[in-house]
Amino acid sequence: MPSPREADPKLQKAIDNVAATVSKTMAHLLPESDDAEDRLYDAMRYGALGGGKRLRPFLVMQSAKLFNVDETRAKRVAAALEFVHCYSLVHDDLPAMDDADTRRGQPSVHRKYDEATAILAGDALQALGFEILADNQTHEDPRVRCQLVSAMACAAGGHGMCGGQMLDLIGETEEFDAGTISRLQRLKTGMLMAFACEAGAILGKADEPHRKALRNYAHDLGLAFQVTDDILDVEADPLETGKPANQDEAAGKATFVSTLGKEQARMRAEMLVAQACRHLHIFGDRADMLKAFAKYVLERRA
Amino acid sequence: MPSPREADPKLQKAIDNVAATVSKTMAHLLPESDDAEDRLYDAMRYGALGGGKRLRPFLVMQSAKLFNVDETRAKRVAAALEFVHCYSLVHDDLPAMDDADTRRGQPSVHRKYDEATAILAGDALQALGFEILADNQTHEDPRVRCQLVSAMACAAGGHGMCGGQMLDLIGETEEFDAGTISRLQRLKTGMLMAFACEAGAILGKADEPHRKALRNYAHDLGLAFQVTDDILDVEADPLETGKPANQDEAAGKATFVSTLGKEQARMRAEMLVAQACRHLHIFGDRADMLKAFAKYVLERRA
Numbered sequence: 001m002p003s004p005r006e007a008d009p010k011l012q013k014a015i016d017n018v019a020a021t022v023s024k025t026m027a028h029l030l031p032e033s034d035d036a037e038d039r040l041y042d043a044m045r046y047g048a049l050g051g052g053k054r055l056r057p058f059l060v061m062q063s064a065k066l067f068n069v070d071e072t073r074a075k076r077v078a079a080a081l082e083f084v085h086c087y088s089l090v091h092d093d094l095p096a097m098d099d100a101d102t103r104r105g106q107p108s109v110h111r112k113y114d115e116a117t118a119i120l121a122g123d124a125l126q127a128l129g130f131e132i133l134a135d136n137q138t139h140e141d142p143r144v145r146c147q148l149v150s151a152m153a154c155a156a157g158g159h160g161m162c163g164g165q166m167l168d169l170i171g172e173t174e175e176f177d178a179g180t181i182s183r184l185q186r187l188k189t190g191m192l193m194a195f196a197c198e199a200g201a202i203l204g205k206a207d208e209p210h211r212k213a214l215r216n217y218a219h220d221l222g223l224a225f226q227v228t229d230d231i232l233d234v235e236a237d238p239l240e241t242g243k244p245a246n247q248d249e250a251a252g253k254a255t256f257v258s259t260l261g262k263e264q265a266r267m268r269a270e271m272l273v274a275q276a277c278r279h280l281h282i283f284g285d286r287a288d289m290l291k292a293f294a295k296y297v298l299e300r301r302a
Numbered sequence: 303m304p305s306p307r308e309a310d311p312k313l314q315k316a317i318d319n320v321a322a323t324v325s326k327t328m329a330h331l332l333p334e335s336d337d338a339e340d341r342l343y344d345a346m347r348y349g350a351l352g353g354g355k356r357l358r359p360f361l362v363m364q365s366a367k368l369f370n371v372d373e374t375r376a377k378r379v380a381a382a383l384e385f386v387h388c389y390s391l392v393h394d395d396l397p398a399m400d401d402a403d404t405r406r407g408q409p410s411v412h413r414k415y416d417e418a419t420a421i422l423a424g425d426a427l428q429a430l431g432f433e434i435l436a437d438n439q440t441h442e443d444p445r446v447r448c449q450l451v452s453a454m455a456c457a458a459g460g461h462g463m464c465g466g467q468m469l470d471l472i473g474e475t476e477e478f479d480a481g482t483i484s485r486l487q488r489l490k491t492g493m494l495m496a497f498a499c500e501a502g503a504i505l506g507k508a509d510e511p512h513r514k515a516l517r518n519y520a521h522d523l524g525l526a527f528q529v530t531d532d533i534l535d536v537e538a539d540p541l542e543t544g545k546p547a548n549q550d551e552a553a554g555k556a557t558f559v560s561t562l563g564k565e566q567a568r569m570r571a572e573m574l575v576a577q578a579c580r581h582l583h584i585f586g587d588r589a590d591m592l593k594a595f596a597k598y599v600l601e602r603r604a
Contacts, residue, residue, distance in 0.1 A: 033460075039468060039472065040460055040464060087425075091422075096416070115398030116398045117468070117471070119398060119421065120464045120467055120471075122425070123390075123393060123424070123458075124460035124464035126428055126429070127428070127455045127458045127459030127460070127462075127464065128459055128460065130432045131452060131455035131456060134436075134448045134452040136448070141444075142444035142445040142447070142448045145451075146438070146444045146447050146448060146451075149432055149447075150433060150436040153429045153430070153432045154433060156429045157429030157433060158346060158426035158429070160429075162342060162422045162429065165422055166341055169418050170341065
């Protein structure tokens with residue numbers, strides 16, 4: 001995992017801690033198998049445990065902290081969400097989708113194994129995510145567990161991440177305006193980020209104003225994240241991002257940069273981050289880490 | 303949907319009724335969308351609503367009836383399970399998997415749309431299945447909903463259906479004995495069938511002996527179903543099955559027929575069906591329809 005250059009040391013330490021601890025939980029939830037279908041579990045582990053910034057888990061852990069949620073529970077939700085995020089990356093890299101040979105500088109799952117194994121590994125990672133949420137170790141109150149399942153299914157499905165990926169593909173051949181790109185990104189990246197932020201509130205049985213504050217924060221954060229992703233795609237060093245530069249442009253994809261230009265895109269990201277931080281007012285200085293994270297999104301290099 | 307030749311009229315009517323009513327529930331749960339990601343929902347509907355025997359929904363409805371479960375609830379669970387079954391068919395037909403150009407005599411989803419759309423439609427159908435189960439319209443008791451999510455995730459995931467599909471792929475290049483083929487089929491087909499049968503018991507908060515009886519019935523039924531599938535693959539008329547004959551053999555797949563021979567395979571199926579029916583003893587004649595269904599599996603032609 002390449003280190004961001006500009007994150008403040010306290011935030012960087014917190015991000016690193018979460019990445020280490022949630023990766024451990026993920027490895028525990030996805031143990032090596034002795035069965036003949038070993039190959040599937042190998043591929044699932046390869047796709048899910050081989051690094052990654054674990055930014056969504058960070059949001060889960062930080063939002064859970066706001067409501068003093070037990071850390072073991074929060075880690076399970078963080079892991080479940082990250083498994084779903086990882087499944088989407090495995091499928092996204094497939095030849096019929098983004099056709100990416102590498103991910104984080106390593107061969108993508110279908111290059112390391114084969115396409116069929118990558119399809120199945122992604123499918124099984126999604127099921128695993130829901131299995132973890134529904135388990136009573138995740139929360140003793142089954143209402144909370146059902147809310148988690150509902151919210152994650154909604155964020156991941158046709159009106160969420162999958163819908164955004166569909167728009168992304170349509171965008172390869174159709175011209176999108178900035179509004180449609182915003183919608184695309186809200187679905188593709190924003191909904192799962194929003195679930196990450198709301199998960200802590202669900203686990204903590206928070207009231208609606210607190211949930212709403214986190215949802216709004218996540219909404220702006222998700223967009224800012226995607227705008228900076230688009231900027232990174234055109235200017236980043238492949239050695240730092242672990243993927244080739246100008247991948248989106250090469251694929252003919254509509255991005256915030258292609259639509260707004262790089263300077264306007266950067267201003268948009270800055271505005272979104274400021275707005276994201278204002279939504280957290282309700283939490284006072286307890287949300288400082290989430291605010292710092294929003295600023296980090298702006299300054300990251302990978 | 304080709305009609306089986308030998309099903310008794312009462313059973314046939316019950317199967318047809320469930321297929322019609324659950325298909326209606328599925329259409330209701332997967333309405334047309336006005337969004338730009340329309341293409342995704344079109345593909346989801348194409349993959350899920352275009353016919354199919356709805357045998358798993360039949361098992362859900364019949365097992366729910368044993369415990370006097372409200373029909374509206376049972377239909378939601380039947381629909382959720384069928385969406386998951388349909389997602390697996392959409393992915394199974396992909397070029398990297400079974401590479402099937404047709405399904406039920408119609409172009410498969412990736413032939414009608416494209417591969418990327420088929421991958422995403424499958425992914426979104428899986429999420430939809432879990433979203434439906436977790437919704438409070440499915441059952442007022444959140445413990446029941448969590449049990450449904452857990453059981454379906456377990457049946458669909460790496461130690462269930464996906465694991466069986468992985469074994470299936472490995473079987474294209476490796477020699478399997480009858481034991482491994484049984485395990486493959488138990489995972490690939492049996493686990494989701496077992497969930498179908500157990501779902502009624504979960505909805506009805508049945509005690510362990512009743513659940514176990516249904517699980518055991520499903521186990522034997524699932525195997526019998528697969529053995530007859532293998533027999534149909536070598537002898538069926540493509541016009542009736544809606545897919546080419548000898549597809550498995552052409553793919554080099556290990557099947558019960560290739561391992562046991564057709565006559566032994568048929569005897570195995572008969573033995574399994576008799577055994578399946580014996581497990582239902584605990585329900586008396588209330589389970590007659592499930593017993594008739596097991597016999598129908600043996601005699602179906604498609």
